[in-house]
Amino acid sequence: MKSDDDGRTPSLAVSYADVQAAARLLEGKAHRTPVLTSRTVDGRTGARVFFKCENLQRGGAFKFRGAYNAMANLGADEKLRGVVAYSSGNHAQAVALAGSMLGISATIVMPSDAPQVKVDATRGYGAEVVPYDRARDDRAAIAAKLAHERGVTLIPPFDHQHIVAGQGTAAYELFEETGPLDVLLVPCGGGGLLTGCAIAAAVLSPGIRTIGVEPAAGDDVRRSFHSGVIQSVHNPDTIADGARTSAPGAITFPLIMHYVADVLTVDDSELLRTMWYLWERLKIIVEPTGALGAAALLENKLDVRGGRVGVILSGGNADLKHLARLL
């Protein structure tokens, strides 16, 4: 199902050829994560469902794909000076881990209330962590200041050609295993994973509907998608901490408008039910943000009966003690 056509649309910053290049670069570096199926899920949904388990990716989330791709593409001089990133968690770990593999020093600007398991993992990979106050500080400004002062390169969490292309390799691998699908459900924060996957899907599974799924409290992408103008939210209150992003980006928004069929939302109680279901039935830990796509499916937000459905489970870095209390 692969096409030689590179699928580049002139006004868009990322093409299918970029995803292909990222797939080559990530081979043997990222885990080729398993695709799980479940008769129980198929019975419940009336569809044939394929879960791409990026919760089992290095660093516990898809974010490693984009971070490694972006950092491996830096010039020799940039690699030597190091990088800085801001992140609510998984991008932080991803940049730290990619840095440790590529020999690039990393500084991470993280919210002071980020899950401890994510802070520990980031430090564990050898990165320096600079905390900020989520309610008061502008993390992008802090990171930009650090980048300027230290002469290091900023690795943004999603709005970047190589980040988007790297994330798209998750769907690229999924289609290699499943062939064409009818629907692809993708968690959506700033739209890096969503657009990368949508670009791969458009070539590898023509006619597919790639659908982004956001937390209801942080529906900036849904509103942007339906209005055609970038809309934002401020510090949304949701357990999906990886999708608290305020708005889609200058690179991801045009890609969303071009490639994405729809954007759906689920609320926190739907996310919790879905996580519990995935834990009990699929025997895998999925974090709240990682369960967004699965929640849209299992909470019947769209009609998939008779179809073949891909679901990206994007991460597994849950604070289990906290979630055990909620559940």
Place this chain on the structure above:
Amino acid sequence: MKSDDDGRTPSLAVSYADVQAAARLLEGKAHRTPVLTSRTVDGRTGARVFFKCENLQRGGAFKFRGAYNAMANLGADEKLRGVVAYSSGNHAQAVALAGSMLGISATIVMPSDAPQVKVDATRGYGAEVVPYDRARDDRAAIAAKLAHERGVTLIPPFDHQHIVAGQGTAAYELFEETGPLDVLLVPCGGGGLLTGCAIAAAVLSPGIRTIGVEPAAGDDVRRSFHSGVIQSVHNPDTIADGARTSAPGAITFPLIMHYVADVLTVDDSELLRTMWYLWERLKIIVEPTGALGAAALLENKLDVRGGRVGVILSGGNADLKHLARLL
């Protein structure tokens, strides 16, 4: 690394050829479960570790392999009359699931205090459940009586040629992916999984040490192994409910003596720590019995530094609400 030699030793009931036959029969029926690796685990143990994830198998445990293999090998008349099985849980689900796939009616004798998730799953696959009192009743006798009265075939939980051969396909697949290893750690109840895997290992990874791991409170196989005579325990008090088996069997014991290098034990607190670690770091749910092999590794029960180590994670049917309270 495969050998044409069938590896059969005259006095033993199961050969490598039986495992090969089971592998052919299970192709496309059992999930080919993923093999996960973790830099964190490698760093902690000083070894290269490969986790074979039978917790992600159909029915949530390796038991499906043996049950399907045994039931598919029944004669046409036996298939028509149906089967009965006794089980603390995962074998029950496996026989029920294999029955639903093969069109064989199944009756399961289950302890009245089995985890509710396992009882529900067994009924969900269409089997009839007959409860018994673990402290008072003899489940084997109840099942034998049912088999006699109804004219159905008893599918024992481990002490059976086709059960052992089926379970061995877990290791068979692991070696196909990893090549030879130095050590293989396998959870041990009655020894069906352990011996099946040890038979595969002896041919596919010559010189490997295949090691069984039991709960300390139910160390019948360890004592049998070291004394050379079958020893038993009565209703041991351990959270590893799949390894409360009273003694190795007439078929498995000689295989253990022939193929197994050692038998180790871990206690319940070591199992709990290990389960939690696997949940947090590998993002997978492993039940107490399923974590026996991993616990021996992570709690330093043997020296594996510099080696290549396989670990069978045998099941994931944990009662999460109960375990969340323990953790």
